[in-house]
Amino acid sequence: MRKKEKAEIILRELKSLYPDATCTLDYKTPLELLIATQLAAQCTDARVNIVTKELFTKYRNAEDYAGADISELEQDIKSTGFFRNKAKNIKECCIKLLRDYGGKVPDNMEALLSLPGVGRKTANVILSTVFSKPGVIVDTHCTRLANRIGLTKSKNPDIIERDLMKLLPRSEWANFSHYLVYHGRAICQARRPKCEICSIMPYCAYANKNIK
Numbered sequence: 001m002r003k004k005e006k007a008e009i010i011l012r013e014l015k016s017l018y019p020d021a022t023c024t025l026d027y028k029t030p031l032e033l034l035i036a037t038q039l040a041a042q043c044t045d046a047r048v049n050i051v052t053k054e055l056f057t058k059y060r061n062a063e064d065y066a067g068a069d070i071s072e073l074e075q076d077i078k079s080t081g082f083f084r085n086k087a088k089n090i091k092e093c094c095i096k097l098l099r100d101y102g103g104k105v106p107d108n109m110e111a112l113l114s115l116p117g118v119g120r121k122t123a124n125v126i127l128s129t130v131f132s133k134p135g136v137i138v139d140t141h142c143t144r145l146a147n148r149i150g151l152t153k154s155k156n157p158d159i160i161e162r163d164l165m166k167l168l169p170r171s172e173w174a175n176f177s178h179y180l181v182y183h184g185r186a187i188c189q190a191r192r193p194k195c196e197i198c199s200i201m202p203y204c205a206y207a208n209k210n211i212k
């Protein structure tokens with residue numbers, strides 16, 4: 001079976017399993033999603049949502065982060081891990097947002113990538129979730145599942161993004177990323193994938209190699 005054909009079957013199957021799959025970070029504004037996505041690096045969305053519940057009442061706009069006392073901001077986000085780096089990036093990101101973009105989150109990849117702490121994953125989360133633009137979001141679940149299923153042979157996020165873009169319709173790029181996150185949490189977990197109950201097992205390279 002051609003890889004593209006396989007990807008489309010898996011897309012249909014995952015769509016039927018997780019019809020409501022979406023970004024699981026809580027936010028009300030584009031800036032809140034930008035901050036939450038930066039905090040989500042090496043941290044669970046559930047933990048980030050606990051932290052941002054208070055954070056977003058204390059810091060309401062780019063000015064608040066840009067003018068924040070860095071030690072205080074570090075303490076406010078400490079439990080998300082890598083807090084010194086994250087606090088520095090968030091503060092610098094908001095300084096740049098104010099200086100170059102009128103305090104607003106920009107709606108294109110090039111501008112988003114110019115912001116401190118923003119890589120392609122964060123940019124694609126913003127573009128697809130806030131601005132309804134197509135984007136493959138390559139996180140840890142996407143990396144693991146795309147490799148196991150056999151849709152890519154790379155661990156490099158930029159290459160995985162390109163491989164998936166070639167295999168899937170543009171309109172489904174972001175959805176497919178969300179489906180992989182949901183399936184990674186529910187079935188295809190890192191330590192022990194539950195292949196016996198996985199409905200995409202017939203199309204999965206890992207399962208066909210490991211399960212006789």
Ligand code: SF4
Pocket residue numbers: 145148149187188189193194195196198199200201204205206207
């Ligand atoms: S068959 Fe196994 S390895 Fe493949 S996607 Fe399902 S759970 Fe993951």
